[in-house]
Amino acid sequence: MGDSKSSLVFLVLLLIVWFSGTSSDPHSLSYNFTISPWPRYGQRWCEVQGEVDQKIFLSYDCGTAKIKYMSPLGEKVKNMSAWETQTVTLRDTGDLLQEQVPDVTPEKHTDKGPLTLQARMTCWREDNGQMNASWEFGFSGQLCLLFDSENGHWTVVHPGGRRMKEKWENDRAVTDFFKKVSVGDCRAWLQAFLVCWEKMLKTSASPTTGPPTVKSSATAIKHITWILPMLLTSFIITVFLG
CATH class of the missing domain: 3.30.500.10 (MHC class I-like antigen recognition-like)
Structure with missing residues (x-):
């Protein structure tokens, strides 16, 4: 059980780093x-x-x-x-x-x-x-x-x-x-x-950024990159520990 929890924590951290690292400041x-x-x-x-x-x-x-x-x-x-x-x-x-x-x-x-x-x-x-x-x-x-x-x-x-x-x-x-x-x-x-x-x-x-449409789409993407790790984290915890 301990090994499973350690693997779970590692996987969650990996997902958060991967998704959060895909964004950068718009210019x-x-x-x-x-x-x-x-x-x-x-x-x-x-x-x-x-x-x-x-x-x-x-x-x-x-x-x-x-x-x-x-x-x-x-x-x-x-x-x-x-x-x-x-x-x-x-x-x-x-x-x-x-x-x-x-x-x-x-x-x-x-x-x-x-x-x-x-x-x-x-x-x-x-x-x-x-x-x-x-x-x-x-x-x-x-x-x-x-x-x-x-x-x-x-x-x-x-x-x-x-x-x-x-x-x-x-x-x-x-x-x-x-x-x-x-x-x-x-x-x-x-x-x-x-x-x-x-x-x-x-x-x-x-x-x-340049056109307003770019700003709105960029904002939406930024929100998604933070929401996805949270949803995946909840899913994994539910599957492994539920």
Whole structure:
């Protein structure tokens, strides 16, 4: 009987460690591009803001390739090798978006004016460790188009995004670029930066992931990972000792 109890205790502890170890803190990394195709004198043609858990940590000027650190988070990782590759990719993305503006601008907007193209790339890690990525595109503050980097699906959320969808959905090179940068580069940066960031982020406010649906699903998974060990423990005790 004593050996059975010892085996039971060991099994219960093993289950709890296994299930609780499958979760991790959710984090997100985003880059917001603002492209001004016809900039006024002194205006930047491309600006990028970087956010971690929706907190701004850098501002990048594509034209001058200068970075302004908006928080200690940027200072913490600026000497990492991933940091240099990040800035090159951000500049290349800005160049691509600027080149695409004439072909994706809504037909109703025919005059050169203050129109700007906005793009938001986000990659995030849920608290079950799963990684995801997506893009959002819009004009002058109006969200128009969504791109799911995981399945390559485009979704028009405003008529202004129809021309953009038609152009990019049929352009394999552009679609592949968006997928590569968000699924490949962004994820790699997030994982590399978190090595230095996680302690700093834990001392700040609770992290917020990208889309609200991610947060809700992550919360549900987190609850399950704690509930399952308790249910299994009760079941095992009932079977062995009932």
